[in-house]
Amino acid sequence: MRMPLRWLADYTDLAPGTTGADVAASLVAVGIEEEDLHGGDISGPLVVGRVLEFDEQVQKNGKPIRYCVVDVGQNGQMLTEGKHQEIVCGATNFAVGDLVVVVLPGATLPGDFHISARKTYGRVSNGMICAEDEIGLGTDHEGIIVLSRLLGAEAAAALTPGDDAIALLGLGEETIEANVTPDRGYCFSVRGLAREYWHAQGSPAGGFRDPALLDVPAANDAGFPVRLTDERPIDGADGCDRYVARVVRGIDPTRPSPGWMQQRLTQMGMRPISLAVDVTNYVMLAVGQPLHAFDVAKLSGPVVVRRARSGESLTTLDDVKRVLSPDDLLITDGGEHLLALAGVMGGASSEVDDATTDVLVEAAHFDPTSVARTSRRHKLVTEASKRFERGVDPQLAPAAAQLAVDLLVEHGGGTVDPGVTDVDRTSPRGAYLLDVTEPGRIVGVDYPRDRVVEILRDLGCGVEESGAGTDATHVLVTPPSWRPDLVDGPDYAEEVARIDGYHRIPSVTPTPVGGQGLTHGQKTRRVVADALAGAGLTEVLTYPFVAEGLADDLMLPAGDDRRHAVRVANPLNEERPLLRTTVLASLVDALRRNVSRGHKDVALFELGLVFRPGGELGRAPIPSVLERPSAETLEQLYAAVPAQPRRAALLATGLAERAGWWGPGRAADWSDAVAAVQAVATALAVELVVANDPGHAPWHPGRCARLTLADGTLVGHAGELHPKVLAALDLPARTVAAEFDVDVLIAASAEPVQAQPFSSFPPAMTDIALLVGSDVAAADVATALRAGAGESLESVVLFDVYEGEHVEAGHRSLAYRLTFRAADRTLTTDEVNGFRDAAVAAAAAATGAVQR
Incomplete structure (x- = not known):
């Protein structure tokens, strides 16, 4: 909302020399934010000009430029020895004979923009034909000002070239622009802002002249029906x-x-x-x-x-x-x-x-x-x-x-x-019984009763000190008709504090109490984020709103719980009315946006909540604000809130390792997604079991790993996304992804990790090759080896997988390196061989493995 100083002066008193900045500061003092100051910052010749002729030429860049001859009256004669001004203009919304606003060399426009004659587009331009935004008249820059359109044909007809445009358009007068908040609709008028300025000056008697105080004839039957x-x-x-x-x-x-x-x-x-x-x-x-x-x-x-x-x-x-x-x-x-x-x-x-x-x-x-x-x-x-x-x-x-x-x-x-x-058909506003000590209690400043009553009356409130319910600390307050926002005690307390002056409220620095530090869950989430960032991924935050057809794009089965999404009653975007049930659902948008903008190698992750209703939710009641909700109401509210587990997801495409003088690059593959989750588990000292999962959408059935704890609790999945999913989501081929349950990792890492003593004795390593069926998971074999090898086994590492010549069809060879170490001695060869044989026997019993 704008307000010229002279218009403000019609409704309230301005001290001599008051500037727009002074008024703006006074409004800020009573809570009206200053947006901008207009006018008063133009100097030099800004005049009315008439376009006599122009030559329009199209430049190499396709932009039309007009070389104009403009009559600017006596100003032009003084500056150009009687010749009309030649001005270069890029606008095309005017014709020969139009009256325009011309700024001549030597003038200064808003923003301390100095005008001088200069060469442009091959010719000297002696000034500029102005648009609204260039002189602070508005924000329009689509074309230059044509005065017959701005002021009307009759008003423009009374103008002559050379007339002062600063006085004509009121640009010499400062205009304050205020940002009006939704609760102060009455300030969308000069009357309302003038009232606020009057309050800022201490509400002096007779200092506000209400333009709406008029003698209005009473309604009668002869009016328009x-x-x-x-x-x-x-x-x-x-x-x-x-x-x-x-x-x-x-x-x-x-x-x-x-x-x-x-x-x-x-x-x-x-x-x-x-x-x-x-x-x-x-x-x-x-x-x-x-x-x-x-x-x-x-x-x-x-x-x-x-x-x-x-x-x-x-x-x-x-x-x-x-x-x-x-x-x-x-x-x-x-x-x-x-x-x-x-x-x-x-x-x-x-x-x-x-x-x-x-x-x-x-x-x-x-x-x-x-x-x-x-x-x-x-x-x-x-x-x-x-x-x-x-x-x-x-x-x-x-x-x-x-x-x-x-x-x-x-x-x-x-x-x-x-x-x-x-x-x-309007109804009068009811009176509110106000405790005059309430503003002081809420704000923390002692406001005397008389001061509270004085402020309320200055605001236009009706204050009764002898009505029903009134006493030494209570008065009946009827808000003015222009203040629908004044309803209860806190509203009036805010007004008292505002008008008395926010600067009177002391600033007291609170003394912080000793905290308990981060919770285990908070620490774990930070470790998860740090581990993923350390693996080369970039953290992003996405909105949890997804489209209805996304479940089909992800190829989720008909009975999958991830299809049961909560619908937002009033969504920000009608095309995305559902809350996500998987973090990948919203993360794919971020990856697609980055790829579409030219990023070929992208690796992203996000930690966030998903919303799993798990069936039909109850309808949330709307509790009363007058009292605490009952136990039954709280139960209904909780029943209407879906489960919100915390998940982490990652997506990667392009090169995982860049090419350079050191050698060729390497594309991201399913193993990178698995390794990223394993890095998180290692950072949390949690053991993960990795196994193939051939049927979990949206992953490729042959390149999807199921990640569990040692006790079988599901943590998540990682691998390469299904080609049909990538096509539906418009993502690059061979994009890899992972999603895992952070809450499960938080619970699994809750127990302190017991440090193991380090053995100073040398390790003993032995390699074995086992022939197993192609459908046997390497993780199952490793688990069996670990179970049979005994306490001296330090690690089991799969270092080779072979299928082909000399291997029976339907089988594959898995080569493992077993590392043994004792805490109190150097192991002998016979001991290591015994451990190895026990491990092989356990693998044979559990998976049918045969040593090659």
Whole structure:
């Protein structure tokens, strides 16, 4: 929301020499964030110019450039010895004869941008034809400013080349731009910001002049007929609970808006259009009440406010035909002819135009929720909808309509109908019994009772000190109509602290208490992340929302528990309404995005929660905020929350080892995924058993490892993804992946690791080759060898697998290196041979292995 200093001075007192920075600082002191400062930073010649001719040429890069001759009046004669200015311009939205804004050499634009004559595109440009954003007038950079479009044809016709554009556009005056939070909708007006500035100055008596304090005639039966018929209130609230209509007849449609009004609209970032439209916009900016002007000649019946019917459509003022929802609130003519989307935008069929002489001014109060939903449904955010959805003062409509009527009569030459329509269904705000010690208790500052009451009255609250329930510490407080956010004690406590001054609240550094350090689970998660990063993977964080068809892309079986996903009631993206049941489901998006942007060798991992409902979840109740939820309610809430185990997943594609002068590179394969999980287990001192798993999606059936603890508890899977999965997900061929349960590893590593004494005696190594069936897992053979070899066995390592000549079909040869070591002596050859034979015998008994 913008606010020029001179407009602010109309409503409150400004000390001599007050700058925009001073005002912005005062607003920040009462919680209104400064967004920017505009104007006041332009110096030098900024003038009106007329385009006399131009030569347009297309450059090698395809960009059209115009070499213009511009009449800039006396300024140009002084600078160029009577010659018109030659200016190079890249915009094409103007024609010969248009009046434009020209900045001449020697001027300085916002951002300390100095203008000088310089050579560009092969010619000298003596200045620049300006766009809105270049002079701080707005943010538009699509083309340069054409004054007949900005100010209107009649206003532009009164200008001559050489006129001062700084004064014309109000650029010499500072304009403050504030960031208004959703709970302070009343600050979407100069009136609201002026009130806040007045508070920041200590709320001096008589220092605030409310523009809405007007004598407004009472409603009568002679007004324009209006009916409010909301058949489907939203959340129990009528879509429109107040509608004021006033009619002004005999307006001269040729009269332009006064120059001061056009300038203020321009300073606020709005374009002057016509008198009727400019008046409604000006009043909205002044007091915060959106208005709409209808052409009375285009109305054939009473105004009827109702909800849309199925199949109805409306072409709005932006020339877009919008198919309406039954929840959209409409302004209609007699109930049938659609005039406007209530609180959002008017319809094209009833807009005022160059022939309009009789105007109906609408000032209404619409339900914030209804307007917000309509605005989002149609992706149509307007100045009106921004104010209505934040809450407009329901008592403001009559005064705003009167302001508009007075301006139309004064500047349009019309007369006001004696009839006044005011359909009022609003309800007065109830009083709240406030404990005046509560602000001090919440904030930690001692606020005397008199100070609390004074602040509340300055805010516009009604304060009764002798009503029912009042005593030495309690008063009845009725919030002002423009503050729907004031509901209970904490709200009033915040206001007291804000107006009294945040700087009065002492900053006390809290003394930290001794902590217990990280939990075992937190330490384990850090070890897991460190181990995966040490293995060369990069950690990423992805959103846990996935598409419905992803389970099919991953080729998950019909009965797989990973297909049972929780659906989000209000998803951020309608295309991703489900919560992930596997971390890989969201990690594939990150890998695909990196590959699509040219990264060939990518290795990613993520630690995160998955959501496993395990069947039907109960429906969560909405507990009351007035009391603690009952045990039954808490049980229902917990029953509605899915299990959320913590998992880690990794994906890798491309080269695991890069090529270079040292030799050829190596592509990532299934063994890298297994090794990464084994590195995690080693870092946690947890033993993993690796075995083939031929049927676990989404992995390749011949290249998938099942990872378990020694007791058989499943940890996860690792290997190469199925080719059909890679094709469905648009991932590179031979991409490898792993996913494992971090919670299982946390539990397995909970017991402290007992350090083993190191033997100083030499190891004894022996190799064996065993012939086994092709369906026998190497891990099963290693387990049997370990079980039979005895306590002196230090390690078992598979170092060769052979299938081919001299090996029976359907079999393979597995070569293991057994390392033995005793703690108290050097082992003899006979002892080692005995251990080896016992290990081979155990493997033969368990797997049918035959020593070669």
